[in-house]
Amino acid sequence: MCGIFGYIGDSSAWRILVNGLKRLEYRGYDSAGLVTLDGGLHLLRTRGTVSALDRLASRTPPPGSLGIAHTRWATHGRPSVRNAHPHLDCSRRIAVVHNGIVDNYKALRAFLERKGHRFRSDTDTEVIAHLIEHFENGDFEQAVRKALQEVDGTYGLAVLRSGEQRLFVARRQSPIVIGIGRGEHFVASDPTALVDHTRKVVYLDDGHLASITRDALHIADLRRVRVSPQVKQIAWDVQAIDKGDYPHFMLKEIHEQPDRISDTMRGRMAVREGKAVLGGVRLTDEDIARARRVILSACGTSWHAGLVAEYWFEHLGGIPAEVEYATEFITKHPQLDERDIFIPISQSGETADTLEALRRAKAAGARTLGMVNVVGSSIARETECGVYIHVGPEIGVASTKAFTGHLCGLFLLSLYFGRRRGLPQDHARTMLRQLAHVPTLVQKVLSRSRKVKQLAARYAKARNFIYLGRGINFPVALEGALKLKEVSYIHAEGIPSAEMKHGPIALIDRQMPVLFLANRDESYKRVLQNIQEIRARGGRVIAIATDGDTQIRHYVHDVLYVPPVPLLLSPFVNAVPLQLFAYYAAVARECNVDKPRNLAKSVTVT
Ligand code: BG6
Numbered sequence: 001m002c003g004i005f006g007y008i009g010d011s012s013a014w015r016i017l018v019n020g021l022k023r024l025e026y027r028g029y030d031s032a033g034l035v036t037l038d039g040g041l042h043l044l045r046t047r048g049t050v051s052a053l054d055r056l057a058s059r060t061p062p063p064g065s066l067g068i069a070h071t072r073w074a075t076h077g078r079p080s081v082r083n084a085h086p087h088l089d090c091s092r093r094i095a096v097v098h099n100g101i102v103d104n105y106k107a108l109r110a111f112l113e114r115k116g117h118r119f120r121s122d123t124d125t126e127v128i129a130h131l132i133e134h135f136e137n138g139d140f141e142q143a144v145r146k147a148l149q150e151v152d153g154t155y156g157l158a159v160l161r162s163g164e165q166r167l168f169v170a171r172r173q174s175p176i177v178i179g180i181g182r183g184e185h186f187v188a189s190d191p192t193a194l195v196d197h198t199r200k201v202v203y204l205d206d207g208h209l210a211s212i213t214r215d216a217l218h219i220a221d222l223r224r225v226r227v228s229p230q231v232k233q234i235a236w237d238v239q240a241i242d243k244g245d246y247p248h249f250m251l252k253e254i255h256e257q258p259d260r261i262s263d264t265m266r267g268r269m270a271v272r273e274g275k276a277v278l279g280g281v282r283l284t285d286e287d288i289a290r291a292r293r294v295i296l297s298a299c300g301t302s303w304h305a306g307l308v309a310e311y312w313f314e315h316l317g318g319i320p321a322e323v324e325y326a327t328e329f330i331t332k333h334p335q336l337d338e339r340d341i342f343i344p345i346s347q348s349g350e351t352a353d354t355l356e357a358l359r360r361a362k363a364a365g366a367r368t369l370g371m372v373n374v375v376g377s378s379i380a381r382e383t384e385c386g387v388y389i390h391v392g393p394e395i396g397v398a399s400t401k402a403f404t405g406h407l408c409g410l411f412l413l414s415l416y417f418g419r420r421r422g423l424p425q426d427h428a429r430t431m432l433r434q435l436a437h438v439p440t441l442v443q444k445v446l447s448r449s450r451k452v453k454q455l456a457a458r459y460a461k462a463r464n465f466i467y468l469g470r471g472i473n474f475p476v477a478l479e480g481a482l483k484l485k486e487v488s489y490i491h492a493e494g495i496p497s498a499e500m501k502h503g504p505i506a507l508i509d510r511q512m513p514v515l516f517l518a519n520r521d522e523s524y525k526r527v528l529q530n531i532q533e534i535r536a537r538g539g540r541v542i543a544i545a546t547d548g549d550t551q552i553r554h555y556v557h558d559v560l561y562v563p564p565v566p567l568l569l570s571p572f573v574n575a576v577p578l579q580l581f582a583y584y585a586a587v588a589r590e591c592n593v594d595k596p597r598n599l600a601k602s603v604t605v606t
Contacts, residue, residue: 001350001604002085002099003027004176005193006068006158008167008214009184013067014044014057016197020186021050021071023193023241026249026395026594026601027099028073031084035095038064040162043095045084049595066165068158068187070097073600076105077122086160087126089133090117093162096132098125099189099604100154100174108150128157141211144168145222148209154352154604156204158187167212169204174604175350175378176204178217180231185212190348190374191234192241192393199234203376232376240392248593250396250487254579255446258439260391260401261572264408265435274428275419276412282385283341283367288420292339293320295366297329297357299603301399301482302345302406307475308571309410315568316431317417326357330606336364343369345410347394347402348602349377356606358382371409373402387413397599398486400579403479404442404572411435411569431568438572444563445576452577455542455558456584462513465492467578468500469517470527476571477517480578487586487596497530508537515581516556517574520546521567531555544574 003024007016017034032053033045042062046052050071070085077083086095102108105124108131113119117130131147132140140161148155148170156174158167169176169187179186179194179201188194191201202217204210208227210219219227246252268277283291294313296306306323313321326344330353336342342361344354349372358379362368370379370386373394380386391405412435415428459465465484469477478494485492495504497516508514514534518527532555534541541556546564553559560581565573586593 001027001174001600001602002073002189003071003193004068004097004099004156004158004187004189006167006169006187007184008066008212009181010065010214011184012061013065014062017067017069018050018054018057019196020188020193021053021069023196024189025050025071026397027189028071028600029595030072030074030079031081032069032071033084033086034062034067034069035086035160036062036064036067037160037162041088041092041095041160043086043088045081045086047079047081047084066160066167068095068097068160068167075101076124083121083123085125087121087123087129089129091133094129094132095160096125096129096157098128098155098157100156100172102127102151102155103153104151132159140164141168141209144170145209145224149222156189165213168209169212170209171204172206173352173355173378178202178204178210178212178229180217183214185214185217187212192395195234195236195238195241201232201234202229203232235375236392241395248396248583250398250400250583250593253394253396253401254576254583256392257401257404257576258443258446261404261408261442262439263390264405265412268412269432269436271429271432271436274425274432276416276432278387278412278416280386280388281369281413281416283369285420287367288417290339291319291341293322294341294343294417295322295324295336295361296343296345297324297326297354297361298345299326299351299353301403301479302347302354304475304479304482305403305406305410306345307478308407308472309414311472312411312414312568313417316423317414318421318423319417324357326351326354329357330360334361334364336361336366338365338367340366341369342366343371344379344383345371345406346379346602347373347399349374349379350604351602352604352606355379355382371406371413373405396594397596397601398483398582403575407572408435408438434566434569438569441563441565441573442576445573448561449580452560452580453584455560456581457588459513459542460488460585460588462490462511464507464512465490466504466507466512466514467492467494468497468514468530469494470497470523472567472571473517473519473574476574476578479575480515480582483579483582484585486599487582487593488589488591489597490585497527500530501533505533505537508534508539510538510540513540513542515542516544518543518545518552519562519565519567519570519574520549521570528552528555544577
């Protein structure tokens with residue numbers, strides 16, 4: 001996905017545009033560009049990060065108090081200045097920045113080239129600028145509307161035209177948020193880039209086109225039917241999106257987890273009654289009691305949270321649970337009906353594959369309940385009801401606090417289901433009491449991060465890594481491996497401990513480090529057995545073990561201790577040392593932790 005920013009007001013636009021892009025850079029950092037309007041258009045574009053654009057603009061500041069800007073995650077056309085946005089029409093009077101994909105761009109380009117248009121890039125986006133030029137006939141807004149009606153695909157876009165003191169933004173599936181200031185307006189792909197200026201925002205809906213001046217905001221659909229803007233207030237402030245004293249957002253967000261887990265559970269635990277209180281769940285008790293199954297669907301880290309929750313829904317919720325990669329779910333013909341509850345899990349609420357899976361499940365007749373972080377996001381708006389996890393903006397591309405936030409939301413939801421499907425009150429009460437301790441346990445793990453740092457530095461030269469977990473900790477092993485891959489580029493695999501002997505054990509030699517999740521719980525003896533199978537083949541073994549477990553020292557090379565924790569809650573405590581391990585390995589390898597290569601915070605293209 002890409003980041004779009006726009007400004008119209010009385011201040012010099014370029015500085016505001018560059019700072020806006022800096023707030024959106026976690027969305028893509030292959031190239032960046034901006035255009036301001038002052039008489040004609042003033043275009044600046046660079047390859048790479050926004051700071052390169054900042055240097056260029058600082059050297060030759062473009063005039064004007066109206067402009068649009070873009071930071072790119074390349075889909076069509078390799079990262080280059082030529083393919084950087086904004087893209088212009090033939091006359092260089094119309095400029096477009098776009099987040100999304102124009103599926104029919106080849107056909108549109110051929111049509112426009114037959115009409116004499118000359119293209120300067122390999123991107124899909126450039127056709128939009130030429131299409132608007134093609135439809136221009138005195139009413140510019142109508143030309144934009146007509147052009148968008150020709151586009152198949154997804155877009156969040158902003159358009160500028162010399163001679164027009166207006167910004168135009170439109171949305172189909174990719175997010176656009178408008179910020180309302182005094183005598184000025186801002187547009188952005190998400191609210192994190194607006195909070196420096198205002199907390200009054202309007203989330204543009206699909207199929208809407210907004211025309212924005214310094215003082216006015218007009219929204220209409222593509223058939224020109226006016227729509228009144230729904231102004232919302234952003235709940236968090238600038239501190240939430242600043243690194244503070246941390247060197248990286250990832251480390252800051254790892255250390256935020258005790259507070260954020262508390263935020264997710266705040267006001268949602270009636271311990272004495274043994275009840276999870278989830279005001280956003282608008283399924284009736286009868287809907288839940290007669291439900292046939294829950295289907296959890298997501299991508300990346302959110303999918304791993306779904307795999308952990310599968311245990312909770314079956315163990316505490318008393319309901320069969322299935323977990324689907326959203327990317328795979330959309331290739332299937334799901335046999336669903338209103339007795340099935342589809343639960344999309346997403347930090348951003350904008351991941352296109354998860355959104356598509358949700359739409360398919362709805363079309364197939366399932367009930368829908370979202371588990372989301374970003375308030376007002378597409379998945380939140382397209383599900384019948386849901387749970388916000390309230391962990392605040394997550395900027396680090398590798399998801400951390402949203403993982404434990406999702407775990408907390410899903411644990412509460414499984415209890416909520418359980419109490420409507422026969423889970424005894426005292427059992428639920430015990431679970432809630434144990435959950436209430438999780439922030440303290442996570443804080444204890446964080447207080448030991450120096451030990452993790454030392455160990456990660458010693459293993460940072462590894463080329464491959466295997467993470468092993470059993471039962472509810474297999475998904476945590478998957479998450480640990482993903483974190484290491486995402487930020488340190490070390491190839492890593494998460495595998496169920498006992499599955500090793502059925503094949504992957506062939507990989508074991510002195511160069512292959514293996515990390516075991518070996519908490520002192522019901523599966524401890526079996527895990528010790530698995531450890532010996534690896535040691536017998538010369539593998540180097542690290543264990544995440546329980547405080548006071550001196551026995552394990554005889555079996556492994558290195559140990560990271562975590563406090564004792566009930567098995568069902570161990571994913572909270574085990575995930576944190578794995579996040580820290582990946583972080584410190586990446587730092588030791590001098591990787592760009594917050595902007596890992598080839599990644600984006602959430603992918604809004606399927
Ligand atoms: C990827 C991110 O693009 O999307 C991952 O790099 C994330 O960190 C995944 O887990 C899913 O995103 P979301 O927002 O749907 O949870």
